Amino acid sequence: MIVKAAAPGLQVPKEDNPRAYITDAETADVPRSAYYLRILGDGDLVEVDEAASVKTNAKKGAE
Template sequence: MLVKAAPGLKVPREDDSRKHITDDTPVDLEMTAYYIRRMADGDLVEAGKPAKSAAPAATNKD
């Protein structure tokens, strides 16, 4: 699955904790229990899908 870190986060890789997944570049990963937990916590998001933001999107009602 293609994932990236949520905006502003760096997530350690399961295979090498010195390397991190960032929000810059999507990474293709096998969905292990570790990465599934990270997705459930909101640390990782599917690449191509917008991350949930704290502020609602502005709408123009003109």
């Protein structure tokens, strides 16, 4: 699933590397594990539509 942090400045630790973070600046492709589902339920992560994330990343590359 494609996710990003729910709020600007929020850093959510990754499941496999707690010193690496998911932020609101970029989307991250993560497995649908209990860890990420719990964080989604808490509201710290939001699931992003895959098509929308492709468009956003394409715009960033064009700048």
